[in-house]
């Protein structure tokens with residue numbers, strides 16, 4: 001009854017206790033990301049200048065809706081990249097569209 005159970009339990013010295021100090025280069029308070037909106041690092045050009053839209057029609061809701069945030073606000077120029085004269089026409093067009101209920105004044109009714 002000599003059960004030769006060769007238990008080769010190799011005592012591997014698993015040295016997993018290596019000192020890991022992840023030096024994260026996180027400067028204080030730099031986690032500033034625009035919520036929800038992914039930031040594409042793309043050169044901002046005015047959409048209206050590119051497509052050569054001179055007059056922004058207030059009835060063109062699909063166009064205007066691109067520059068209206070979900071909350072119903074007009075997206076500022078620094079986010080969309082629209083140039084100043086076009087932004088001015090755009091904002092007035094959005095306001096006109098709001099008055100005839102093509103666009104919302106406020107997004108959600110809370």
Ligand SMILES: [Zn+2]
Nearest residue numbers: 046049083086
């Ligand atoms: Zn423009």
